[in-house]
Amino acid sequence: MKVLIDNGHGENTPGKRSPDGRLREWEYTRRIAGMVIIGLRNKGIDAERIVKEMVDIPLSVRCRRANTIYRETGGNAILVSIHCNAAGSGSDWLSAHGWSVFVSNNASVNSKSLAVCLGETAIKKDVFVRQPMPGQLFWMQNLAICRDTVCPAILTENFFQDNKEDVEYLLSDEGKLMVTQIHVDGIIDYLKKNKR
Structure with a gap:
């Protein structure tokens, strides 16, 4: 199974940062994506970044890249797109968390x-995992990167x-390691449960 990692946004994406500018989503998710790929490869798992460019790549291109690899592997690939959330426009500190x-x-x-x-x-x-309702761990939305990939x-x-x-947690060594390990360990758990 090939694991495709998509780091959200690019250096030219407007906004997408903390109000104090210390965290820039494109830069942060790119770093985490790299750490996740290394973590998976260290466990013998084939992992690849689908966006090697520093600039933002259109969602249609990202989906096309993932779909091409999926076909090339004979339907043996998964995609994880990594982002940081925001409750507002990025100009003010807000209380939503998790x-x-x-x-x-x-x-x-x-x-x-x-x-x-x-x-x-x-x-x-x-x-703390945000849930749309008790007992449901995932949210459902009309997200192109998930909708248009096969x-x-x-x-x-x-x-x-x-x-x-x-933000303080995300920028700490502990936070970066935690975000990385959620991805690495969660993906490995999925692969174990879905062995072909």
């Missing part, structure tokens, strides 16, 4: 299973870039 995972409205059973594996991993690590696909929102405490 970690969450999303699938598309047309999500497959495997996409939902992948989302659950990451959500359960986060809970096991004592991370492989199982999820999008993670790793805490809030407009919550002061979340």
